[in-house]
Amino acid sequence: MKKFVVDEIKLNYSGVTRQLEVDPRTVKTAYQRALSGIVKRRTRKSRKSKLDGFxxxxxxxxxxxxxxxxxxxxxxxxxxxxxxxxxxxxxxxxxxxxxxxxTTHIERTIDLSPQVDWKEKVLMYNKNNVKHTFSIFSMYYHIQKENLLN
Structure with a gap:
């Protein structure tokens, strides 16, 4: 608002309202305060937190x-x-x-491209029909053929 007052620009309340997504009365009040030179800033009260001692x-x-x-x-x-x-x-x-x-970051070279797979709760039965549940992690490198030929 100070910029509008200093540059003596007529304020378009509707445009500023749409741009800032606020009520037009808020824009008008702020502009009138800037014209009169009153700068009112809200100060937040510092309160004691319930977690302070814990x-x-x-x-x-x-x-x-x-x-x-x-x-x-x-x-x-x-x-x-x-x-x-x-x-x-x-x-x-x-x-x-x-x-x-x-989390870790894996840098890859030009020739090698790591591929990672993770499967949870894989269910398998053995020959005695006993159920086994497990997870599988697999990481392998995919070699790019076009880089090997060059």
Whole structure:
């Protein structure tokens, strides 16, 4: 809005409303404040979180391999007054770090192209008709023939 005021440009309320996807009255109020020189910024009140006294304990328990539900029940016994969702959301940051650690990037050469397959819950019966369930991981290199000929 300051740019419109400084450059003395007549504001098209409808255009700005569509562009910013806000109410036209909001645009008009902001423009009038910019004209009068009043800059009003909203400040967010800092509140104490319900997790403040429990963050270190949650981190220790999560890194020890406890589930979020078990951590929630444990800290409720210690006096936590919040809900399960707060704890679940807080623990999500640790889960995202673990996921990033688990993924690896494989650089491939010009001639070789790795192919990876994963099959879960493969069901087979032996000759005595006993059921066996297992998972299969397979990685093999596909050699590109056109690169070998050159």
């Amino acid at each position: 963050r270190d304990l949650i981190k220790v328990k999560y890194q020890a391999g406890c589930s979020v539900r078990a951590i929630f029940n444990f800290i409720c016994g210690k006096g936590f007054q919040g809900k399960y969702t707060i704890v679940k959301t807080y623990c999500r940051q640790y889960k995202e770090k673990e996921i990033k650690k688990a």
